[in-house]
Amino acid sequence: MGARAQYVVVANGAWQRYYSHWAAERVVDDLLPGPAAATRCFRANREIDEWLDDVWCEGAALVDHDRRILLWFAFADSWADHIAARAVLALTWPGWDVRFAHDGMGDLTHHLGLGRSLTRAPGWFETFEPSGFAATESTEPSSVVSLRLPDGSVRAWGSDWEQPIDHLAAGPGLIDLLVASPSTTPALTDMPYGGVHFDPQARTVSLWAVQTVAGIHDWPLPRWENWSLDFRGDDHTQQTRLLPTDFPLPQPPLTAALRRLGDGPATPPPRQRPAPCRRHGCAQSGGHCPCGQPRSADTARTGRSHSGRTVRRAYGARCAGRNGLTTYMVQGWYCALLGLNPHDVTFYSVLPVLRTRRRRLPERGAGRSWRAVSRRSSPRRC
Known part of the structure; x- marks a missing residue:
């Protein structure tokens, strides 16, 4: 399982390759903020010394800062989604030659002077003899x-x-x-x-x-x-x-596709009102319960308050620097261990998620909601 993506960053005459096991579906979202943010994002992934092939690589991007060229490919849900992504990238990458890599990994390796067949075995293009052709009756053909x-x-x-x-x-x-x-x-x-x-x-x-x-x-x-x-x-x-x-x-029209780009998976959730204290059932405007302990939305979910950055999504910390990268690596390791997709998991801190997720797994088939399990597995404190 996975949605493998490969990134290449070219700068000062040298290039490095990076790999993500789950990010193929969000290549466009990682590129939208522009060259600097995308480069930081890609370099926060694991650096590798090998190439993925056309079978395993479902999304990729090559950022060439020396020649100001962007090559990328990823699967689009529709024609409108692809055209909308092309239009927005042309605006957020001003002065760059933004190209869709129709030849997949072949375009990336060709750009680096390595040829198009680097990741392809001889005779890789398979032909077949069709026994017939039946036109589809669908109004949305491929x-x-x-x-x-x-x-x-x-x-x-x-x-x-x-x-x-x-x-x-x-x-x-x-x-x-x-x-x-x-x-x-x-x-x-x-x-x-x-x-x-x-x-x-x-x-x-x-x-x-x-x-x-x-x-x-x-x-x-x-x-x-x-x-x-x-x-x-x-x-x-x-x-x-x-x-x-x-x-x-x-x-x-491209209106819906453009709106989906604006509401990408990296958008943080809306601010919520302070959650009530579990012990007293109160929630005052200052976020304090009668026992004097501060309350916040983070405490309501995890049962503990902590200082520093709150990581709302697994990939939200990817571009957040050294501390965010450490958190992202721990969360990615844990999701890989349990076979979870990081896009489907919401993280508020590392340790509460580990404790909650470990207790959730045996009870998935017991008909209990994840909110109930999370409340039961979190320590009771104000």
Whole structure:
């Protein structure tokens, strides 16, 4: 289990690699604050001397301070999420060349002059012989496939194949299957993750995607010799112009995607009112109970008050400096030991979480809520 991410920081002619076991889903969130904050964030992770491959690495970023280039890739929940991330990064990284690494790890190693095949074994690109092609009836297909017929007209299908490049792995034989397949896809309600257009007369393949298409720069791919590739990056407009009028691509607004970026996982929880004292059931405006002990939201959850920084989320301390890094390492070690995802765990301090979590595990199936278990496992003090 995990969501592995790799980071590369280039500065003063040297580069270092860092690794996170759970941060692939938040690569964009770590990049949003800008170059300085992202660099501190990446350097707070474990430094390693090896490369992840395209199978295990689900997100990555390369920050080149010497050439002011940012390369990154991560899975986006939708087309709008990817476009919104690109737009915001262009604003928070002014003066930088911000690029999406469509070739995955190949783009990162190529940028460092190591070639694209460093993390790929010979013959890694697997092809297959499709037995047929059935257009999806979903209004939200993963990809859109279009084909120019001999008479010059264009037909289009929605496809549920996982990635756009899977249509290239099927080889040119897929074209004959497309011709024999009825176009049954209804009008789309959301943008796909990518699209492929075949023009057999011009022997040209056009492809666009908002996700990684590993191997796209190793053209020609197996069985596509004597064909030319028109790779459009994440620009869908070329295929949009070619599609028939009864098969338009929708243009969803970016408002919701931009709002999700603003409400990222690193956003701290709202301030809560002082919790009542467990012994007396009181909560005065000054945060003190009749026994004279100060009360706070931290004490309500952990049963103890402490000075210093309160770590609200496991990853909230990643960029907080040396003390925050120590706390993050302890919390990350404990989550790895129990097989927990740090994104699903809220930390208020180290020791209370260890005590609470250890007592929670045997009682998960007993029908008790986590709040009840936390109250019972915390020391009773005002």
